[in-house]
Amino acid sequence: EQATSVDSVPLKSGFDVKSFPINGTRSKTLEELAEKWDQGFKFAPIRESQVSRAMTRRYFNDLDSYAESDIVIVGAGSCGLSTAYMLGKARPDLKIAIIEASVSPGGGAWLGGQLFSAMVMRKPADAFLTDLGVPFEDEGDFVVVKHAALFTSTLLSKVLSFPNIKLFNATAVEDLITRSNGDGTLRIAGVVTNWTLVTMHHDDQSCMDPNTINAPIVISTTGHDGPFGAFCVKRLVSMQQIEKLGGMRGLDMNTAEDAIVKRTREIVPGLIVGGMELSEVDGANRMGPTFGAMALSGVKAAEEALKVFDE
Ligand code: AHZ
Numbered sequence: 001e002q003a004t005s006v007d008s009v010p011l012k013s014g015f016d017v018k019s020f021p022i023n024g025t026r027s028k029t030l031e032e033l034a035e036k037w038d039q040g041f042k043f044a045p046i047r048e049s050q051v052s053r054a055m056t057r058r059y060f061n062d063l064d065s066y067a068e069s070d071i072v073i074v075g076a077g078s079c080g081l082s083t084a085y086m087l088g089k090a091r092p093d094l095k096i097a098i099i100e101a102s103v104s105p106g107g108g109a110w111l112g113g114q115l116f117s118a119m120v121m122r123k124p125a126d127a128f129l130t131d132l133g134v135p136f137e138d139e140g141d142f143v144v145v146k147h148a149a150l151f152t153s154t155l156l157s158k159v160l161s162f163p164n165i166k167l168f169n170a171t172a173v174e175d176l177i178t179r180s181n182g183d184g185t186l187r188i189a190g191v192v193t194n195w196t197l198v199t200m201h202h203d204d205q206s207c208m209d210p211n212t213i214n215a216p217i218v219i220s221t222t223g224h225d226g227p228f229g230a231f232c233v234k235r236l237v238s239m240q241q242i243e244k245l246g247g248m249r250g251l252d253m254n255t256a257e258d259a260i261v262k263r264t265r266e267i268v269p270g271l272i273v274g275g276m277e278l279s280e281v282d283g284a285n286r287m288g289p290t291f292g293a294m295a296l297s298g299v300k301a302a303e304e305a306l307k308v309f310d311e
Helices: 028-038 048-066 078-090 126-132 148-161 231-238 253-263 277-282 292-310
Strands: 071-074 096-100 119-122 142-145 165-169 171-180 186-195 211-214 217-220 249-251 265-268 271-273
Touching (some): 071 078, 078 096, 096 171, 119 148, 126 142, 142 148, 148 165, 186 217, 186 265, 217 231, 231 277, 253 292, 271 277, 271 292
Parallel strands (some): 071 217
Antiparallel strands (some): 171 186, 186 211, 265 271
């Protein structure tokens, strides 16, 4: 049988935009698109190198610009993104880099728990949702967002719209930059990064040195221990800046959420820790699938960071 050539596939004549009313009215741009189709539809021309340059020029400009940042947030889970949202809103003058090991930012906040959809937040974290513009159902002492992905996608879209925030995803923080205070203690002065795929292959490939970002404040929100989790606080132990980790304790929603928000703080000079990474430092309980503490720990981490810049 002969292979079908793309030119021989009969084209459906035109987009029937009239069947896609937007807010009850037809979209002007879609109507224009339909007219173009009638006149012989064709994409605007492009050369492959233009696509390449459109992406790489921007990325390398960002690498260049954010090599000196004001704040680096490590981990784009619910806490890291909440931190970024507060900082982006409060201080458009600060340059904020978010480093996320995964291709897809959002951490554990795409589902509510055990792969269920709804996301629970205990009051008073509903204030964060209201500020963000995420609708919820009020159940008295707690509220429910109909899908965790609605929270995370809204938060992400707001964070990514801030002109002073750059998300570098698929990039892992694989060490911290340190400065000696001269008395055996250190100050954190930035992060050491690599493509996550490279970070994962240090055992079987040699000589894949990392890259760096200098910043006076690093906010670590890498979650509880796991293949990537609790990264910065584990490194603080191996650098002998904290003696040992308390280790995350069992689940107790009532104590866990308060503890995480209250204890969000600068652990060593230059390094603020928020979200579930903190439970590993302090030996705090986990809360399981209730996300209010992640949002409010983000608010607190942002406040702690701004103290440095407001001084
Ligand atoms: O990929 C990680 C995730 O997106 C990222 N990350 C971890 N190590 C990294 C590294 N470099 C760059 N070295 C790194 N990125 O950090 C993100 C952490 O997101 P998370 O959702 O795991 O943590 P969170 O503290 O923002 O939210 C925790 C949510 C939890 S866990 C929990 C429980 O187990 O009881 N309950 C809640 C609400």
